Amino acid sequence: xxxxxxxxTVTISGTADMYVGSIQYAGTERQNKLGSGGxxxxxxxxxxxxxxxxxxxxxFALGSFxxxxxxxxxxxxxxxxxxxxxxxxxxxxxxxxxxxxxxSPNFVPSLLVNPFGASFAFSPLIQHMDMTNVPGYTKTAQxxxxxxxxxxxxxxxxxxxxxxxxxxxxxxxPSPNDDKNNAAISATYASGPLLLSGFYEQAELNxxxxxxxxxxxxxxxxxxxxxxxxxxxxxSYGAAEDMAQQDDEAATVQAGVSIPLGSGKVLASYAxxxxxxxxxxxxxxxxxxxxxxYALSKRTDVYSIVMHDRFTGTxxxxxxxxxxxxxx
Amino acid sequence: xxxxxxxxTVTISGTADMYVGSIQYAGTERQNKLGSGGxxxxxxxxxxxxxxxxxxxxxFALGSFxxxxxxxxxxxxxxxxxxxxxxxxxxxxxxxxxxxxxxSPNFVPSLLVNPFGASFAFSPLIQHMDMTNVPGYTKTAQxxxxxxxxxxxxxxxxxxxxxxxxxxxxxxxPSPNDDKNNAAISATYASGPLLLSGFYEQAELNxxxxxxxxxxxxxxxxxxxxxxxxxxxxxSYGAAEDMAQQDDEAATVQAGVSIPLGSGKVLASYAxxxxxxxxxxxxxxxxxxxxxxYALSKRTDVYSIVMHDRFTGTxxxxxxxxxxxxxx
Amino acid sequence: xxxxxxxxTVTISGTADMYVGSIQYAGTERQNKLGSGGxxxxxxxxxxxxxxxxxxxxxFALGSFxxxxxxxxxxxxxxxxxxxxxxxxxxxxxxxxxxxxxxSPNFVPSLLVNPFGASFAFSPLIQHMDMTNVPGYTKTAQxxxxxxxxxxxxxxxxxxxxxxxxxxxxxxxPSPNDDKNNAAISATYASGPLLLSGFYEQAELNxxxxxxxxxxxxxxxxxxxxxxxxxxxxxSYGAAEDMAQQDDEAATVQAGVSIPLGSGKVLASYAxxxxxxxxxxxxxxxxxxxxxxYALSKRTDVYSIVMHDRFTGTxxxxxxxxxxxxxx
Numbered sequence: 001x002x003x004x005x006x007x008x009t010v011t012i013s014g015t016a017d018m019y020v021g022s023i024q025y026a027g028t029e030r031q032n033k034l035g036s037g038g039x040x041x042x043x044x045x046x047x048x049x050x051x052x053x054x055x056x057x058x059x060f061a062l063g064s065f066x067x068x069x070x071x072x073x074x075x076x077x078x079x080x081x082x083x084x085x086x087x088x089x090x091x092x093x094x095x096x097x098x099x100x101x102x103x104s105p106n107f108v109p110s111l112l113v114n115p116f117g118a119s120f121a122f123s124p125l126i127q128h129m130d131m132t133n134v135p136g137y138t139k140t141a142q143x144x145x146x147x148x149x150x151x152x153x154x155x156x157x158x159x160x161x162x163x164x165x166x167x168x169x170x171x172x173x174p175s176p177n178d179d180k181n182n183a184a185i186s187a188t189y190a191s192g193p194l195l196l197s198g199f200y201e202q203a204e205l206n207x208x209x210x211x212x213x214x215x216x217x218x219x220x221x222x223x224x225x226x227x228x229x230x231x232x233x234x235x236s237y238g239a240a241e242d243m244a245q246q247d248d249e250a251a252t253v254q255a256g257v258s259i260p261l262g263s264g265k266v267l268a269s270y271a272x273x274x275x276x277x278x279x280x281x282x283x284x285x286x287x288x289x290x291x292x293x294y295a296l297s298k299r300t301d302v303y304s305i306v307m308h309d310r311f312t313g314t315x316x317x318x319x320x321x322x323x324x325x326x327x328x
Numbered sequence: 329x330x331x332x333x334x335x336x337t338v339t340i341s342g343t344a345d346m347y348v349g350s351i352q353y354a355g356t357e358r359q360n361k362l363g364s365g366g367x368x369x370x371x372x373x374x375x376x377x378x379x380x381x382x383x384x385x386x387x388f389a390l391g392s393f394x395x396x397x398x399x400x401x402x403x404x405x406x407x408x409x410x411x412x413x414x415x416x417x418x419x420x421x422x423x424x425x426x427x428x429x430x431x432s433p434n435f436v437p438s439l440l441v442n443p444f445g446a447s448f449a450f451s452p453l454i455q456h457m458d459m460t461n462v463p464g465y466t467k468t469a470q471x472x473x474x475x476x477x478x479x480x481x482x483x484x485x486x487x488x489x490x491x492x493x494x495x496x497x498x499x500x501x502p503s504p505n506d507d508k509n510n511a512a513i514s515a516t517y518a519s520g521p522l523l524l525s526g527f528y529e530q531a532e533l534n535x536x537x538x539x540x541x542x543x544x545x546x547x548x549x550x551x552x553x554x555x556x557x558x559x560x561x562x563x564s565y566g567a568a569e570d571m572a573q574q575d576d577e578a579a580t581v582q583a584g585v586s587i588p589l590g591s592g593k594v595l596a597s598y599a600x601x602x603x604x605x606x607x608x609x610x611x612x613x614x615x616x617x618x619x620x621x622y623a624l625s626k627r628t629d630v631y632s633i634v635m636h637d638r639f640t641g642t643x644x645x646x647x648x649x650x651x652x653x654x655x656x
Numbered sequence: 657x658x659x660x661x662x663x664x665t666v667t668i669s670g671t672a673d674m675y676v677g678s679i680q681y682a683g684t685e686r687q688n689k690l691g692s693g694g695x696x697x698x699x700x701x702x703x704x705x706x707x708x709x710x711x712x713x714x715x716f717a718l719g720s721f722x723x724x725x726x727x728x729x730x731x732x733x734x735x736x737x738x739x740x741x742x743x744x745x746x747x748x749x750x751x752x753x754x755x756x757x758x759x760s761p762n763f764v765p766s767l768l769v770n771p772f773g774a775s776f777a778f779s780p781l782i783q784h785m786d787m788t789n790v791p792g793y794t795k796t797a798q799x800x801x802x803x804x805x806x807x808x809x810x811x812x813x814x815x816x817x818x819x820x821x822x823x824x825x826x827x828x829x830p831s832p833n834d835d836k837n838n839a840a841i842s843a844t845y846a847s848g849p850l851l852l853s854g855f856y857e858q859a860e861l862n863x864x865x866x867x868x869x870x871x872x873x874x875x876x877x878x879x880x881x882x883x884x885x886x887x888x889x890x891x892s893y894g895a896a897e898d899m900a901q902q903d904d905e906a907a908t909v910q911a912g913v914s915i916p917l918g919s920g921k922v923l924a925s926y927a928x929x930x931x932x933x934x935x936x937x938x939x940x941x942x943x944x945x946x947x948x949x950y951a952l953s954k955r956t957d958v959y960s961i962v963m964h965d966r967f968t969g970t971x972x973x974x975x976x977x978x979x980x981x982x983x984x
Contacts, residue, residue: 016388060672071410082727344716399738
């Protein structure tokens, strides 16, 4: 509450992203809409760091998602208010320690290894990992892209470019659920044109509202990107089990490219997930997105995307969108 | 999320407005209260613009209403979090295009043509158009003063002072409601002492929570103001139909003055609405407000208002309020 | 809504406070958790003041609490969005007048007279006055630490260090509840090493959601602190009645010390409350907290606390916590 230090230290940032689209995921009806978050989920946040001396820093982050179409808070009704970030951290030569709600272990690796980044609407990989748009399809990363009650320890950069993160989520529930937890390891290596990233996570807790899962879901992914300047290539492979039923299994392969063209980039990505439930025949989801993302400035771009989405036993769907994304 | 550009571009603004009042609308009981938003609905917002070069600009706005009396978010329980603004825009020599939640077509014209501006508590015109305080009375602008899922195209200033706005609201619902929409045209002309403003809108959708209306409501208004320096005169006429029942009709006439006196202004406005339901006798609402608004600075004023409100078949009501409004 | 003045006048401030703890209040089960607000309830706020000339100032404050563990808004589900501050004020040589939601009369006195300040988790005094963690225990300050619909008049500093505050909360309800209110007087005197603070309040209304109380609860407290440099001593005594039942009574005595040690302070506080219900035997709650609060900077500290809590007829509980608090 001391005004004297406040003004210099709090940064306001966020993204306003809207598109006009005709959207049809596999197994769903076509819907024309003005949508929020075509390329990046719209958000606003407040953050800051304080230099404590001796290389030590304290920091905080508070970030809210919102739907710009309706002005509603959160990614969906019932989302937690600061679903993006709500944490305090301490960092130094030892690495960093972050306490509170922050990105889940799967999130950062997933957005680094596909050309559509963190597009929950149109990235095939993010669609397969995190979204439940397609009836009968089970998302592979069950425990949300943000974890509450989380302690994250991140190493400093080691071996010339590697960061390893250890994630632990408390249940914050009384006995007998007080030992239930989510736990994970994630890592990212970046050096010159090469990027590698991956995670392994176990989830006994749902997010953003923390409730107990019937099963301990497990999922992992490894992926990478290589920048040849005239083209950047992306690929990933991951698997998951015990998501919706005991011993169900999913495996996702994804490949994509980003090709500079004029002031923009041509984007293409394909993801395929085999979903195996013990007592039923296998199901396959196949999603292909093509787009062109044109930079009006470093902060503002316009994009157009076509996505084709198929899932065993239902109608396929094709989506079209044109949108604008503004970072602030 | 890039801190380097954020601090310079985000503007925080808003209004904190509170009054002590003894409030009685027609047909209601007297209530003594500490109320929020006597002259302007209290709000806080974050906005910014980016110069893209070549006369092109990108912008965003996020604005929340709140009730300062209780600290509750929104204008009422269940209001959308960013009910005032949640949009991204692009503007240039072609005019501007705004995507997301923003002011409805009726809002800006209505506040320009009456001396109490956007006072939802005490402006007779705003009371008749937008509020449901009086039992049995039907507001003429049914679809809220903010529209969700909205695309607004505004022309640049043409003919030396005219701006025309085209509004379209998507339903964002699947079939068979995907083509339901709100649509409107509004315009404002300002030149020297003269201001003219008006709108025509059709509404198949309710706001702020978007639901389907049983009927397509229609309403329009034309009004103006003329500034003679020693006195500013205001007048408006508007009509509406198919609001609560098929073929119901309302017509509202309003006139007012604002007279500079000392560091403040004397305000007076009278509105009369005839409400006609096919199978019943006509109903008439008559509301008169008198006030004095004293400027402590350009940003802060104190005001006192008396409002008398009558509606056919119920007790009349007289309200008294004294308040303070602070823009930040 | 005028951007030109906004950027210079709005201050963003707040506190991010998280701890890892093993928590057990009297009569409850042990719970391991990552908790929010060990020393200070986490919050973010926007505020500003405007110089009106002649010593007069206008100001506003909007402050939200949040739980950093889950990113949820408020101190608990159902808390009002701006539960900390939602008000506009005018101040000058006459003192200050604040309209809206702001601290209740009991809050500031209570945090000044105990060494753990406003720690709702670990201050024995705040636990006894404001929290309902212990089954069967009745908090003595029934009407919340923030009051909605409140007018607060504060005197300027008189007699070389005394400020007196008059608090009145409207019900904002129609007849027959329109005259129900909360009312109080509070005062603080600070001069050199001595601080004295106290309040008397009567509450017919609950907060933060304003509802009618069955009884008019009454509570008061007097306390003080004296700073001997090598040690700061704290003590308080208070009583309450008509909280949960007609003629129930509570009396709380508290004493504590804060002792500078290295870059930190050793903190100790003990509170004892006798709770007397007419038709039942007396109940006693005894709570002792010991802590060490180490300053990393003026804005950031780390703390470790042990709290022992007993209440007649139930199991005692001991809590352990280690945490970090960052002001911004």
